[in-house]
Amino acid sequence: xxxxxxxxxxxxxxxxxxxxxxxxxxxxxxxxxxxxxxxxxxxxxxxxxxxxxxxxxxxxxxxxxxxxxxxxxxxxxxxxxxxxxxxxxxxxxxxxxxxxxxxxxxxxxxxxxxxxxxxxxxxxxxxxxxxxxxxxxxxxxxxxxxxxxxxxxxxxxxxxxxxxxxxxxxxxxxxxxxxxxxxxxxxxxxxxxxxxxxxxxxxxxxxxxxxxxxxxxxxxxxxxxxxxxxxxxxxxxxxxxxxxxxxxxxxxxxxxxxxxxxxxxxxxxxxxxxxxxxxxxxxxxxxxxxxxxxxxxxxxxxxxxxxx
Amino acid sequence: xxxxxxxxxxxxxxxxxxxxxxxxxxxxxxxxxxxxxxxxxxxxxxxxxxxxxxxxxxxxxxxxxxxxxxxxxxxxxxxxxxxxxxxxxxxxxxxxxxxxxxxxxxxxxxxxxxxxxxxxxxxxxxxxxxxxxxxxxxxxxxxxxxxxxxxxxxxxxxxxxxxxxxxxxxxxxxxxxxxxxxxxxxxxxxxxxxxxxxxxxxxxxxxxxxxxxxxxxxxxxxxxxxxxxxx
Ligand SMILES: Nc1ncnc2c1ncn2[C@@H]1O[C@H](COP(=O)(O)OP(=O)(O)O)[C@@H](O)[C@H]1O
Ligand SMILES: [Mg+2]
Numbered sequence: 001x002x003x004x005x006x007x008x009x010x011x012x013x014x015x016x017x018x019x020x021x022x023x024x025x026x027x028x029x030x031x032x033x034x035x036x037x038x039x040x041x042x043x044x045x046x047x048x049x050x051x052x053x054x055x056x057x058x059x060x061x062x063x064x065x066x067x068x069x070x071x072x073x074x075x076x077x078x079x080x081x082x083x084x085x086x087x088x089x090x091x092x093x094x095x096x097x098x099x100x101x102x103x104x105x106x107x108x109x110x111x112x113x114x115x116x117x118x119x120x121x122x123x124x125x126x127x128x129x130x131x132x133x134x135x136x137x138x139x140x141x142x143x144x145x146x147x148x149x150x151x152x153x154x155x156x157x158x159x160x161x162x163x164x165x166x167x168x169x170x171x172x173x174x175x176x177x178x179x180x181x182x183x184x185x186x187x188x189x190x191x192x193x194x195x196x197x198x199x200x201x202x203x204x205x206x207x208x209x210x211x212x213x214x215x216x217x218x219x220x221x222x223x224x225x226x227x228x229x230x231x232x233x234x235x236x237x238x239x240x241x242x243x244x245x246x247x248x249x250x251x252x253x254x255x256x257x258x259x260x261x262x263x264x265x266x267x268x269x270x271x272x273x274x275x276x277x278x279x280x281x282x283x284x285x286x287x288x289x290x291x292x293x294x295x296x297x298x299x300x301x302x303x304x305x306x307x308x
Numbered sequence: 309x310x311x312x313x314x315x316x317x318x319x320x321x322x323x324x325x326x327x328x329x330x331x332x333x334x335x336x337x338x339x340x341x342x343x344x345x346x347x348x349x350x351x352x353x354x355x356x357x358x359x360x361x362x363x364x365x366x367x368x369x370x371x372x373x374x375x376x377x378x379x380x381x382x383x384x385x386x387x388x389x390x391x392x393x394x395x396x397x398x399x400x401x402x403x404x405x406x407x408x409x410x411x412x413x414x415x416x417x418x419x420x421x422x423x424x425x426x427x428x429x430x431x432x433x434x435x436x437x438x439x440x441x442x443x444x445x446x447x448x449x450x451x452x453x454x455x456x457x458x459x460x461x462x463x464x465x466x467x468x469x470x471x472x473x474x475x476x477x478x479x480x481x482x483x484x485x486x487x488x489x490x491x492x493x494x495x496x497x498x499x500x501x502x503x504x505x506x507x508x509x510x511x512x513x514x515x516x517x518x519x520x521x522x523x524x525x526x527x528x529x530x531x532x533x534x535x536x537x538x539x
Binding site: 183186187189190193194196197198199200201202203204205 | 356357358377378379380381382383388390394396397398399403406407408410411412452456
């Protein structure tokens, strides 16, 4: 394949990574922004989402679309519920202390991972996509009669992959609307700015925290449901989304939703492209290097504000 | 309206309030005075439930509130204008007012009434609170608390750092609320301001009440007053 079509394919892969990472990163960013909790176990919520999706899809007979649609509901619900329990059992008891919750969620990461290994097992398991029509993509080439449309061999995607990108855009847009336009969004933003004053105006801050933590976990689970027909469910799959989400949140600016989304697109695309042309490891190394540069030259991130 | 008796409160292990007792009646302005670090702000925070009580009792409108979760105190009519304003600075003026209205489910009418008191805020509704001038920010802090329609209003040095015209306006609002029957607990440092609007004055030193009296009593006992002020 020529370079042009090859690059285009890499961009498509990158767009899918960006789509999934924007969901996990928005969840991580909300939890950090509002609760000041750095949730190191966030990637495990993603992994649990994939496992619940596999479990839902395989326990339902019939057309794959049926099982997949059910997973879109069960995975965020189950994982959100698990998050509420974790919030109650761990975060509340630590009084949301920023440092102690980091240590606790590191522990939680291993607890969830090993529990998944013991129950789900070490194998990667696929979920069938609800639809998966191959779409060949035309390219403009220079032939005998000047410019013409050609169909390079291998330049193709699937309807499902395009749907993943569309779904992620839809979900992120919905989250943004909820935060900027609804009453609950206003409550979240007030809590983020000054929890004590929010309390003084009747906002039950602890309950807001519980909901935000569940919401962040559910977003990660939703991202996993979308990706699992492409990537398969595996008990170690939470690592990459966690790393990339952290990178995205730092580059985008802590607590800035638009920053997070822009950074997700940059990091997702470049991760996809570098992974295709070179190697996934190099992609992660470069992204980590970029974080280091941002931390040195613009510590508040692209769109983050400096805190007083 | 408010009866605090024997309140002991601490930040962690450091006790700051020692057996503080005072009352605020409906339609009364009760001023708390005392040096920096005496515990005035802490007393207000304790009433709002932000600090756990070691012992003592706080009754609002006849009901014990010292064991009530902090977010329920505004529901019962306790409103706070904190020291340093503490606006939701990235939210717009309108959104700050909405937060105030939410607490006790007050409607747009309450908002309109409050904006009639502070017409300048009406021109700034869609601006982030952080972009307001200092005086406007204090207006917003007052307006936000008034949106809650409080029965008891706690004000912590509301005129700190304001121009005389603004101080005048804030004082007018306080007197108006008093006439409407709101119980007002005001922390204020400036003696002239206190003498002109307070009904009763109490003095705090090192977290203990050192004296209390009506303005008239204090006027007639200049020496005792000066001693309490520590001047
Ligand atoms: N958040 C806090 N943590 C620990 N100690 C505090 C805190 N806030 C105030 N203090 C201490 O409590 C005492 C009373 O403070 P405060 O109530 O703010 O005084 P005032 O409002 O009368 O100036 C001071 O000694 C102060 O150092
Ligand atoms: Mg003070």
